Amino acid sequence: MQERYWQAIVSNDAAYDGTFYYAVTTTGIFCRPSCKSRVPKREHVRIFGNRQAAAAENFRPCKRCRPDGMRxxxxxxxxxxxxxxxxxxxxxxxxxxxxxxxxxxxxxxxxxxxxxxxxxxxxxxxxxxxxxxxxxxxxxxxxxxxxxxxxxxxxxxxxxxxxxxxxxxxxxxxxxxxxx
CATH class of the missing domain: 1.10.10.60 (Homeodomain-like)
Structure with missing residues (x-):
């Protein structure tokens, strides 16, 4: 994972929303970079270019940040x-x-x-x-x-x-x- 992606996740940087999505292997959930959820362990994070790719890998959208765009x-x-x-x-x-x-x-x-x-x-x-x-x-x-x-x-x-x-x-x- 690129350091800039990790820093975006840690700092909840909304500027990266839509640029990439991250999934946490231990929870099976994917989020926007700006998600206010607890910062996961770096080794459990996977990066995806779009939400469809994360969903295709059987990750569920976060209920907090709604990366799937659904209300x-x-x-x-x-x-x-x-x-x-x-x-x-x-x-x-x-x-x-x-x-x-x-x-x-x-x-x-x-x-x-x-x-x-x-x-x-x-x-x-x-x-x-x-x-x-x-x-x-x-x-x-x-x-x-x-x-x-x-x-x-x-x-x-x-x-x-x-x-x-x-x-x-x-x-x-x-x-x-x-x-x-």
Whole structure:
């Protein structure tokens, strides 16, 4: 494999999209060079000039970067986005981060997610964080300010305000009510 191809894979270089595709022998999946999936071991990578050649070798297209050009059904796509939010809710997630990760414009992602899930990605993220905070408040003795930080809301006042807005109780009241 040429070094420039490997560097394109490692750096997720979109400039090489359409120039080549890479497949990973251990997973049986092929991707675009810009795919945000985990970097494979170099010895497991095969390079193809086009997606048809990769498919002819029985490699499946990646569900993340969709190198075959096929869109996932909106429900399946939004489920992937929701799964990403559920896994990484404590990280700094913005619409721009989601759009970049799921190969869509901010506007398309926002519109599609809201149409399918009934709420915006931000509202979904906030509810996911509040649900995680509820678990931490019940299962740990962690101070409320640390709970907010642990679920991705670093500002304690913002955390308390959001928690109260979503649950009707402050984090402290929620912990006390649950203890009774």
């Amino acid at each position: 996932l059904p909106d429900e399946e796509w939004t489920d992937l986005i929701a799964g990403y939010i559920a896994e990484f809710y404590a990280e700094p997630i913005t619409l721009a981060v989601l759009a970049d990760h799921f190969y869509a414009s901010i506007y398309h992602l926002q519109r599609t997610f809201k149409r399918v899930k009934g709420v915006t990605p931000l509202t979904y993220l906030q509810q996911t964080r509040v649900d995680a905070a509820k678990r931490l408040l019940l299962e740990t003795e962690m101070p409320v300010s640390m709970v907010g930080g642990r679920v991705g809301i670093g500002n304690a006042a913002h955390f308390a305000t959001l928690f109260q807005k979503k649950t009707g109780l402050t984090p402290t009241e929620y912990r006390q009510t649950a203890a009774i």
